[in-house]
Amino acid sequence: MAQGRYANIIIDISHEKVDKTFQYKIPEKLLGVLEEGMCVLAPFGKGSHLRQGYVVEITEKAEFPDHKQKYIEDILRDSVPVEADAIRLAAWMKRNYGSTMIAALRTVLPVKRSMKPKEKKKILRRMTPEEVRSLLGESIRKRQWAKARVLSELCSEPVLPYSLVTGKLNVSPATLRSLESEGALSIESESYYRNPVKIETAREGGKQLSDEQRRIVEKILSDFDAGKRSPSLIFGITGSGKTEVYLSLIEGVAARGKQSIMLIPEIALTYQTLMRFYKRFGDRVSVMNSSLSAGEKYDQYERAKKGEIDVIIGPRSALFVPFPELGMIVMDEEHESGYKSETMPRFHARETAQELARIKDAAFVLGSATPSMEAYYRARKGEYELFTLTRRLTGGTLAQTSIVDLRKELKSGNRSIFSRKLQELMEERLKKKEQTMLFLNRRGYAGFVSCRSCGYVMKCPHCDVSLSHHTGERLVCHYCGYEAAKPARCPSCASPYLLGFKAGTQQIEEQLSKRFPGIRVLRMDKDTTGTKDSYEKILTAFAAGEAEVLVGTQMIVKGHDFPNVTLVGVLAADLSLNDSDYRSSERTFQLLVQAAGRAGRGNKPGEVVIQTYRPEHYSIIRAASQDYEAFYKEEILYRELAGYPPAAHMMAVLITSPNEKKGEGLAGEITRRIRELTGGGKTIAAQPSGFPAVKIIGPAKASIGKINDVYRFVIYCKSADYRQLTVIKDKIEQYVGTLMPGEESVQFDFNPINSY
Ligand code: ADP
Ligand code: ZN
Ligand code: ZN
Numbered sequence: 001m002a003q004g005r006y007a008n009i010i011i012d013i014s015h016e017k018v019d020k021t022f023q024y025k026i027p028e029k030l031l032g033v034l035e036e037g038m039c040v041l042a043p044f045g046k047g048s049h050l051r052q053g054y055v056v057e058i059t060e061k062a063e064f065p066d067h068k069q070k071y072i073e074d075i076l077r078d079s080v081p082v083e084a085d086a087i088r089l090a091a092w093m094k095r096n097y098g099s100t101m102i103a104a105l106r107t108v109l110p111v112k113r114s115m116k117p118k119e120k121k122k123i124l125r126r127m128t129p130e131e132v133r134s135l136l137g138e139s140i141r142k143r144q145w146a147k148a149r150v151l152s153e154l155c156s157e158p159v160l161p162y163s164l165v166t167g168k169l170n171v172s173p174a175t176l177r178s179l180e181s182e183g184a185l186s187i188e189s190e191s192y193y194r195n196p197v198k199i200e201t202a203r204e205g206g207k208q209l210s211d212e213q214r215r216i217v218e219k220i221l222s223d224f225d226a227g228k229r230s231p232s233l234i235f236g237i238t239g240s241g242k243t244e245v246y247l248s249l250i251e252g253v254a255a256r257g258k259q260s261i262m263l264i265p266e267i268a269l270t271y272q273t274l275m276r277f278y279k280r281f282g283d284r285v286s287v288m289n290s291s292l293s294a295g296e297k298y299d300q301y302e303r304a305k306k307g308e309i310d311v312i313i314g315p316r317s318a319l320f321v322p323f324p325e326l327g328m329i330v331m332d333e334e335h336e337s338g339y340k341s342e343t344m345p346r347f348h349a350r351e352t353a354q355e356l357a358r359i360k361d362a363a364f365v366l367g368s369a370t371p372s373m374e375a376y377y378r379a380r381k382g383e384y385e386l387f388t389l390t391r392r393l394t395g396g397t398l399a400q401t402s403i404v405d406l407r408k409e410l411k412s413g414n415r416s417i418f419s420r421k422l423q424e425l426m427e428e429r430l431k432k433k434e435q436t437m438l439f440l441n442r443r444g445y446a447g448f449v450s451c452r453s454c455g456y457v458m459k460c461p462h463c464d465v466s467l468s469h470h471t472g473e474r475l476v477c478h479y480c481g482y483e484a485a486k487p488a489r490c491p492s493c494a495s496p497y498l499l500g501f502k503a504g505t506q507q508i509e510e511q512l513s514k515r516f517p518g519i520r521v522l523r524m525d526k527d528t529t530g531t532k533d534s535y536e537k538i539l540t541a542f543a544a545g546e547a548e549v550l551v552g553t554q555m556i557v558k559g560h561d562f563p564n565v566t567l568v569g570v571l572a573a574d575l576s577l578n579d580s581d582y583r584s585s586e587r588t589f590q591l592l593v594q595a596a597g598r599a600g601r602g603n604k605p606g607e608v609v610i611q612t613y614r615p616e617h618y619s620i621i622r623a624a625s626q627d628y629e630a631f632y633k634e635e636i637l638y639r640e641l642a643g644y645p646p647a648a649h650m651m652a653v654l655i656t657s658p659n660e661k662k663g664e665g666l667a668g669e670i671t672r673r674i675r676e677l678t679g680g681g682k683t684i685a686a687q688p689s690g691f692p693a694v695k696i697i698g699p700a701k702a703s704i705g706k707i708n709d710v711y712r713f714v715i716y717c718k719s720a721d722y723r724q725l726t727v728i729k730d731k732i733e734q735y736v737g738t739l740m741p742g743e744e745s746v747q748f749d750f751n752p753i754n755s756y
Contacts, residue, residue, distance in 0.1 A: 007034060007072060008057040010087070011044050021056055023063045024072045034058065034075065036101075037091030039084045041073040052076060054087040056101045085359050086322065092355050096722075098729045098748030099345030107345060108320045119189045121162035123176070125154045126186050135184055146171045147179060154185065162187065204279040206248055213241050213248070216387045221252045223385075224327070224363050231354060231364040233334075233379045235371055235628075236389025238597050239561075242367045243273070245389075246330045247280050249365060254284070254310040258327025258362075263349060265336040266290065266315040267555070271536070277313055288314030288321060316341065316349035319356060326360040329353045335372040335590055340753045348751070350374065369597070370590040373583075373639065374751075376632055377646040399568070399599040399606035401624040405615045406572075407455050410497075417511055422569045422609045429567050430516065430548060434604065436567040438512075438551045439595045440505055449475065449486065453495035455574075455613035458486075468703060481700035505551050508571065512549060524552035557594040566606045568599040573612040573620055581755045582644040585619040589631050592623030643695060643718045645751045651725040652749040652756050653715040653732065654702065659743065660711045666744050667699035667713035673735060674717060674728055694719045694728070702756040714756040725750065 008021040024042050026034055034040070036055050044051040050073055062069070090104035125132065136151040149169045153160055165171050179185050209217065220232055236242050250260040264273065269289060277285045286300050286309045303309050304321045312321045316339055319329070331339070331353055339349040350366070357364040366375055366384070379386040392398075404419040414420060429436050448466040450457045458467045460477035467475035473486040490498045505525045512521050524538050535555070542550045543562055550556055550565075576588045592610060600606020612620055622631035640647040653670060657663030678694040695718040702712035719725050729748050736746050749756070 004058040004060040005031065006059050006062055006069070007040070007055045008059065008063075009040065009042060009053040009072075010056055011042070011051050011053040022053075023069060025066070025069045026058070027071045030072060030075065034072070035091075036095070037084075037088035039076040041076050043070050043073065054084055056087065056091065056105070085356075086320065088359055089320075089352070089356055093345045093347050093352065095726060096351070096355075097345045097347050097750055098726075098733065103344045107341075107347070121187055121189045123150075123154075123160040123162055123165055124186050124188055125158045125184070127184050129155055132184065135182075146175045150176070150179060151184065202279070203282050206251065206280065207244055209244065209248060210241060210391070210393065212389055212391065213245050216245055216389070217248045217252065219385075219387070220249055220363065220365060224253070224256075229357070229361065229363060231357070231366060231378075231384045232387060233371060233375050233384040234365065234367040234387045234389065235376075235379075236367070236369065237392060237626075238369045238594070239392040240369075240389035241393045242332065242389060243276065244393075246332065246365070246367065247276065249328060249330065250311050251280065253327040253363075254281075256327060258325045259304070259307070259309070259323040260311045260328040260330065261318050261321060261323070261326065261353075262311055262313040263318060263329065263331040263339075263353065264313060264315060265333050265338040267338065268333060268336075269313070269315065274313065277311065281310055284308075284310040286312050288312050288318040290315070290317065315339075316347075316352075319349060319353055326356075326362045328363045328365065329357050330365045330367070332367050333369075334366040334375055335368045335370055337587075337753045342754075344747060346747075346749045346752075370593050370628060373586055373632070373635060374646040377636065397600065397605060398626060399596055399608045401596055401608040401610065401626075403615045403620060403624050404609055404611045406611055406613050407453065409611075410452060416515070417508060417571060418515065418569070419609065419611050422611065423515065425567050425607060425609060426516070426549075426569070430519070432566075434566040435542070435545070435547075435562060435564045436549045436569065437556060437562070437565050437595075437598055438508060438549060438569045438571060439556060439591075440508060440551070440553055440571045449498060450613060451490035451493060451495055452497035452499055452613075454490060454493040456490050456492040458491075458498075476703075477700075481698075505553060508551050512551070519549060520547040521549045521551060522547040524550065524556050554591065557591060557598060562598070563603075565598060566600055566604050568595055568606070568608045570595050570608070570610045570612075573610045573623075574614040574617060577614065577617060577619065582639070582642065583753070585617075585635055585638070588617075589619040589623050589635075592620065593626060593628075596623065596626065643720070648718050648720045649722045649725055650751055651717045651729065652752045653717070653729075654747045654749065654756055655699070655713045655715070655744065656710050656747075657742075657744040658710050662742070662744060663711045663713055664699075666746075667715060670732055670735070670746070671696065671699050671715050673732065674715070677728060677731055694724055712756070722750075 005026055007024050007026050009024055010021055022042075022044070034055060036058055038055045040053055040055060041050045042053050043049065044053070048070070086108040087105070090101065090108045093099060093104040093107065094101050127135070132151055132154050136148055136155065139145075139147040139151060146169075150160075150165055150171050153165075153169065165176065166173065176185070176187060180187060216234060223229075234242055234245060246262065250262065253260050262277070266289065269287075274287065286303060288297065288300055292300070300309075300312065301322060304312060304323050307324050312318050312323075314321075331350065334350055341347050341349075350372075354364055356362070368375065371379070375384060378384045402421060404421050406419065409419050416423075418426070426436050448457060449469050458475055460467055460482050462477070462482055467477055467482075467484070469475060469486065475484050475486050476482070487498065489496055505523050509521050509523050512519055522538055522542050524535070538550075541547065545564065570592060573588065573592055576591060577584050596608040596610075599608050608624075610620060610624055614620060618634045619631060622628070622634070636647065639645065644650065655663055655667040655670065657666065674694075674696055678696070696715065697718070698715035699713050700715075702714045705712055717725055717728055732746065
């Protein structure tokens with residue numbers, strides 16, 4: 001709850017500039033009741049007429065002398081307009097994630113200015129065909145050929161496109177105006193919407209749902225009708241029919257006169273997915289994504305506002321499309337890291353969608369083949385209702401998976417990137433004219449150092465994260481700042497092969513050509529997919545059989561079905577385990593399960609080879625057996641023990657400054673204040689006892705200690721209670737606000753996806 005006697009208010013957002021706020025005093029009766037984001041009535045302007053406004057901030061800081069300020073009249077309780085919901089959401093984002101109100105408002109109202117609609121003109125006949133014919137005769141006699149051309153068309157057509165007449169018929173606007181004044185025709189303009197995607201396709205009904213699918217749809221819709229609003233998590237492997245369930249749900253919601261938002265990670269927004277939605281919803285569906293122009297975006301907003309569409313598909317920004325009666329938010333592949341915003345406000349679409357659904361009284365449905373720890377944790381606690389889809393509807397069985405120990409390969413003299421097993425199976429595929437996908441797990445590639453002989457990874461003695469290799473043969477911990485020189489030999493087995501893993505997709509391509517002369521390879525990584533088009537092109541070429549092997553990074557594990565792929569090789573499965581990040585096991589598990597899911601999508605059985613230095617690691621063993629439940633149980637134990645999300649919450653405080661000393665000083669001062677506030681890291685003094693302790697880690701230099709000559713420092717706070725962290729955040733914000741304006745900045749990141 002915000003403290004303060006003054007409220008900064010935005011008056012009637014549709015008429016005033018969003019960024020301008022007016023300050024009012026809060027009357028006695030509303031002190032402690034009024035909240036940011038609430039809709040109020042306040043006297044405004046010369047006549048002090050009561051106007052509607054939105055509280056964007058509650059503060060102790062008076063902007064004017066007290067006697068000059070007016071009081072808020074009251075809280076407006078009924079009929080909250082759409083804009084107010086957006087402001088409430090923005091205020092929630094500010095509270096929850098730490099951001100300026102303006103940044104939050106800009107996020108929820110991405111289009112502020114209204115845009116002129118595009119117009120299409122047409123020409124309407126205003127006379128009977130007989131009258132037109134006689135006028136035509138007259139103009140021919142007078143040799144007015146341009147007039148004659150229009151009139152002769154109008155004899156048979158009552159409506160002509162303006163562009164046709166001025167273009168193909170070569171008639172000047174002056175001629176048309178003269179015909180208009182004679183009463184022969186009229187020129188009308190019709191505004192139309194910019195359409196970001198043009199997919200012309202026949203509408204198609206849904207598939208006959210399987211029993212499993214039907215039960216999910218019926219339960220969620222009947223809960224919806226009964227006003228039950230706990231979120232639902234649909235857990236089903238790829239191809240188990242989740243999208244078909246979403247389509248039916250959205251259809252059900254539309255039949256009830258409400259609209260839906262379909263969230264999809266940007267990378268998964270493929271032509272095929274869009275096609276399925278266009279087939280089902282025709283022009284009642286629209287798309288939102290980052291490549292739309294401002295005009296295109298604005299038009300989608302207008303169409304949504306007017307109730308002209310039933311569903312919008314898009315990445316996290318689709319959340320802010322203003323539907324009059326939002327009924328449902330669906331979030332596919334909810335585990336994807338792209339759902340977290342990496343700029344202020346650093347919001348996560350999962351929590352934000354849940355809050356929006358709460359504000360709008362809408363249903364919230366999440367789906368994934370490998371649910372995030374967060375979502376599954378909530379499902380286990382009963383916060384989410386859990387549904388499972390167990391069968392793959394596309395046919396094909398789960399691939400047979402083997403784990404290859406790369407340490408043993410080295411011992412037996414194989415120094416190639418490809419294990420003997422993988423080479424053998426690839427040879428088989430080449431003979432059978434089937435395809436192979438090779439996946440290089442590149443995350444963490446930059447930093448960590450491991451022993452090629454025994455797999456030992458250099459770790460921080462204080463933090464249980466791997467050390468990063470910095471220039472000058474230094475090893476550094478990104479969490480606590482611990483530093484050490486890189487030893488010449490492995491501390492575990494004394495081998496001299498203590499190295500960073502160096503193999504890019506390009507090296508793999510080269511090695512393939514050496515090992516299998518004449519082999520055709522397609523490569524997909526950041527270098528080969530500069531444009532969105534190139535991504536589709538490579539996949540299409542591979543699907544058409546233009547190569548035997550597709551080599552790639554994370555990108556290839558998503559999207560398309562390749563029925564002829566019967567072998568998937570994961571070249572260095574444990575690379576992502578070495579991120580100095582508590583999510584590394586989860587990420588590894590998800591990637592491996594997804595990669596394995598690429599094999600055997602058709603009717604031929606698939607095989608998967610996972611190459612790793614750490615065959616004993618649970619994320620690798622569980623991914624190989626596709627056992628999500630077992631993975632979850634082990635992982636959550638670790639999170640609980642170490643106090644990481646979702647078992648507890650974590651807040652990163654990022655301090656940046658172009659001056660290293662000043663940045664370091666401010667980070668130290670903030671840490672000191674947090675310790676003071678939390679009684680030396682125990683709990684917040686002002687909170688009732690029994691609150692969980694706050695653990696403070698840092699300050700430390702961020703893992704990228706300097707970007708563009710700006711130094712970065714980070715402090716982590718962990719607590720089982722999210723609100724404690726927001727209290728700390730508010731206090732730091734207050735403290736930072738009292739400082740002289742300098743070049744330092746302080747930002748917050750709640751439950752960060754990547755470590756700093
Ligand atoms: P997911 O979203 O879980 O990957 P999809 O909904 O895309 O699964 O379904 C996988 C494939 O199975 C698609 O080709 C889809 O058309 C098909 N499919 C889904 N549900 C059914 C059904 N009830 N009957 C027949 N085919 C279905
Ligand atoms: Zn450390
Ligand atoms: Zn070793």
